[in-house]
Amino acid sequence: MTLPLIAPMLATPGTLPPASQDARWAYETKQDGQRVVVYLAGDGSVVLRARSGEVITGAYPELHALGEALGTTPAVLDGEVLALDARGRADFQLLQSRMGLAHAPARAARKAVEQPVHLVLFDLLHLAGRSLLPLSYERRRAELEGLGLQGPFWSTPAALVGHGAEALAATREHGLEGLVRKRLDSVYEPGVRSRAWIKIRNMHGVDVIVGGWLPGKGRLTGLPGAVLVGQRDASGVLRYVGGVGTGWSAQERAHLASLLAELATPACPFTPDPRVAGARWVLPRLVGEVRYSTRTRAGMLRQPSWLRLRQDLTPEESAADLPDAAS
Template identity: 40%
Template sequence: MKPMLASSLSALPDGPGWAFEFKWDGVRALLDVSDGVVSIRSRNGNEISPAYPELVELATGVDDVLLDGEIVAFAGGRPSFERLQARMHVRSGAQARRLAVGTPVTFVVFDLLRRYGVGLASRPYVERRATLDRWIAERPGWTLSPFFDDGAATLAAAREHGLEGVLAKRLASPYRPGVRSPDWGKLRFVNSGEFVVVGWEGAAGQPDELSSLVLAQRRGGVFTFAGKVGSGLDARARTTIRRALDERASCPLDVPPQPSPGRVVSWCEPTVVVEVEYTMWTDDGRLRHPVFRTVRTDKDPQEATGDG
């Protein structure tokens, strides 16, 4: 089974018939316990159980069940994708067990798709959630994602606690595996800011063909690395920006960022300013989910502080 997916929203739906959940910044996963075997699979179907031994241990001994949820690493009470990244690609059992001690994860459950061999995907969301509530109540140690009937209040709470956004789910909706359905909608908080381009990445064999931009922000009188952006750059924008960049031999930043795998970085004079949308800043000062919007010819690079 593949996870059901949510459509993007610009505003939460009004009226009755909807439930609202927090959007957790983690890794979507299906946790399956069948014939005593625990399997955790990512959204694309990869087996990721070895990376999360504490979740396997939690589910060991549980009767037949299939759960949908999000693997989350918390820091200061908030989801931290940066902490989670240390766990995501580990396959060594010994290393995973060590990391589980210092960087534990939580499986935040929000749907129940099979119980005692009976599939529940065709049942309405509200019925599945009621069954899930009872299931969780009988099993200490499991974490349930709460749901609410007030969209505006859920939205305000999500913003207040620095969460990624809000999900809206139609109460009468079945679970449609692998389908991006309008019965589920996601409203992700989006910020925007202006950044100066200090370089670009290209393929190792074609370094002059721009694939992403290296960004910096002006802080304390100097430019500091803010991340890279490739999403939103169509062919026309790539060509236009590349022509405007004045290549230089050295990185204009104090600490040059590492190139992405299979890419090489070319540096340029910090003269071109771009506007970028993003969801949040990571703990190490990088843009999360950046998307290119436009070149800002009306902005001086000294004004590129990352603020909208």
């Protein structure tokens, strides 16, 4: 049968609900992977579409067997493709070696052996000719779990109803990205960034040393659009850990611009030179505090945001030595 094309529903950033409303929500682990809508036509085939709508089935040959999991029953499912590290945690950097191989079958097949992916299924949108979009999340999840979709490269993890604070603490303890909370009575809204789904990230704080900046554009012309920051490794070498472009008020950005102008230098303070196009270098004398979600395997900060200038600290006093890349 012809299955309807369905754009994935999106979550809005937020926090935990008030304790009095906790029981109205289900909690799922937030995964750091590639969002996919899965189309099972009931003829043994499977089609994976990315959030953009692009067909990416060819990138993940180990998932092709999923087409036979429901026999002749057609279905459309929502999920996330993950690459797991040695500790079983989703690692987006590992996944990047698999993404983009949809039209390179030989390379995709080799990568499937070297670094197999795992598909986490968390919603059911269409089943046996019925649209489940108008049903509540609670009813859709019950039907999804009833399908028993557990396989060598795919699974349907259970969602937790209530107990959000405990669930978030558990994700933090295990180094996971966070939670997505989903209102039990919510319908599926294709392509909508909805308040019925709230993503909650575990954010970490760290002190960094400013070593450069990138000029802003448009309304930020003449001001820093982002600062380039680093941390010292165990030997005292300043290593680049990323660019930070959000978190300032207009007044704070203007103040930062004046400080950076006084510290201008032609020499890059980072080792090795990150070779960032358009970078303006400064003497590494400013310490700032940023928050971020996770680190890449190379130690780069993901989703960094500026918190404050640490004028109470000198670069020598900063305790932000570069941790192991996997932390």
